[in-house]
Amino acid sequence: MSEAPPSPPPAEGRGPEVGAGAVHGGTCAIVGLPNVGKSTLLNRVLGRHLVAVSPRPQTTRNRILGIHRARLDDLAPPDVELCFVDTPGIQRGKGALRRFMRDQALGAAADCDVALYVADATDARGRGPERLTQPDAAELAAAVAGVPVVIALNKVDRAVKPELLPLMDAWMRWGQAQGKADLEVVPIAALTGDGVDRLVATIARRLPVGPAMFPADMVTDRAEEFLAAALVREQLYHQLGKELPYAAAVVIETFEERERGDLAIGACIVVERASQKAIVIGKGGQRIKQLGIAARAALAGLFRCPVHLSLFVKVVPDWSAADGGLRKVGFADLDRGAGS
Numbered sequence: 001m002s003e004a005p006p007s008p009p010p011a012e013g014r015g016p017e018v019g020a021g022a023v024h025g026g027t028c029a030i031v032g033l034p035n036v037g038k039s040t041l042l043n044r045v046l047g048r049h050l051v052a053v054s055p056r057p058q059t060t061r062n063r064i065l066g067i068h069r070a071r072l073d074d075l076a077p078p079d080v081e082l083c084f085v086d087t088p089g090i091q092r093g094k095g096a097l098r099r100f101m102r103d104q105a106l107g108a109a110a111d112c113d114v115a116l117y118v119a120d121a122t123d124a125r126g127r128g129p130e131r132l133t134q135p136d137a138a139e140l141a142a143a144v145a146g147v148p149v150v151i152a153l154n155k156v157d158r159a160v161k162p163e164l165l166p167l168m169d170a171w172m173r174w175g176q177a178q179g180k181a182d183l184e185v186v187p188i189a190a191l192t193g194d195g196v197d198r199l200v201a202t203i204a205r206r207l208p209v210g211p212a213m214f215p216a217d218m219v220t221d222r223a224e225e226f227l228a229a230a231l232v233r234e235q236l237y238h239q240l241g242k243e244l245p246y247a248a249a250v251v252i253e254t255f256e257e258r259e260r261g262d263l264a265i266g267a268c269i270v271v272e273r274a275s276q277k278a279i280v281i282g283k284g285g286q287r288i289k290q291l292g293i294a295a296r297a298a299l300a301g302l303f304r305c306p307v308h309l310s311l312f313v314k315v316v317p318d319w320s321a322a323d324g325g326l327r328k329v330g331f332a333d334l335d336r337g338a339g340s
């Protein structure tokens with residue numbers, strides 16, 4: 001593992017504003033193959049369930065900002081404003097939705113201060129740097145060519161320990177071959193938090209110094225409707241498992257704060273065929289009932305208030321195949337849409 005570079009002096013920061021109130025701040029795109037634990041890591045760092053996580057690949061569909069603030073006494077200045085951008089796992093599938101997801105990931109990877117490549121240390125075929133030469137991942141490797149990269153080897157709680165050192169060596173050699181002399185490889189378990197503090201410090205050291213970019217109480221750039229849609233979709237994954245159609249989306253149709261401080265949310269689950277609608281509803285409506293109970297609990301946790309949730313299911317044939325269909329289910333307004 002290489003030593004981390006020293007923090008840049010404030011004079012090399014982002015402009016004349018640098019001085020009192022300066023922070024180590026910038027964006028860190030969390031990128032990698034599907035299902036490696038990128039969103040689990042973001043939730044772990046933020047200490048709250050902000051983004052959807054599931055055992056199924058391609059859970060994340062949009063890029064999502066999650067701002068982490070910390071004070072690290074061995075940095076100068078010690079304050080850190082780390083703007084993580086969670087991204088969809090990289091893949092080369094066809095259709096408008098998959099194209100949209102790929103563009104979200106590649107765009108974030110190319111436009112960040114540090115790229116955090118997360119690899120699943122338990123995945124023998126996907127965990128090493130050679131995986132980045134395969135067609136689906138090569139575009140990602142190209143996108144991060146010009147930015148500092150940190151490698152997180154995730155799921156070490158389940159990895160075979162003697163395999164980790166050679167894997168870390170392989171990534172260090174990759175870094176040297178890519179001209180990334182300051183590459184660092186950090187083994188972590190996002191699920192348990194193991195190694196995560198060290199990872200955050202490793203990224204923070206690589207950020208430029210400048211004024212904070214966001215209000216101190218801001219955690220994400222996403223509207224509450226967007227976060228709500230993603231959490232309902234997460235519950236869909238948990239309730240339906242393998243039966244869940246890939247092209248299931250959630251659109252928030254109503255989102256009202258009531259006088260008592262409660263929230264009333266109306267969410268529409270959009271699928272592509274009537275047979276899929278029947279799967280979501282389940283025999284005698286049992287599935288959607290369970291889904292409603294679980295989703296309501298998740299939403300109440302996110303918004304920290306009682307939530308009244310109404311769920312509907314709608315068929316929009318082939319919405320995921322074309323850009324027009326994506327717009328219909330809320331992916332149009334790319335950075336503010338409520339589709340998930």
Ligand SMILES: Nc1nc2c(ncn2[C@@H]2O[C@H](COP(=O)(O)OP(=O)(O)OP(=O)(O)O)[C@@H](O)[C@H]2O)c(=O)[nH]1
Pocket residue numbers: 033034035036037038039040041052053054055056057058059060061087088089090154155156157158188189190191192
């Ligand atoms: N054992 C173990 N499982 C983990 C760890 N981190 C994540 N997982 C599991 O890996 C699965 C995928 O996690 P996600 O966070 O949704 O992965 P992702 O990379 O965001 O996936 P996409 O959004 O589909 O690209 C979930 O079942 C997580 O519980 C870890 O450190 N250890």
Ligand SMILES: [Mg+2]
Pocket residue numbers: 038039040052053059060086087088089
């Ligand atoms: Mg994800």
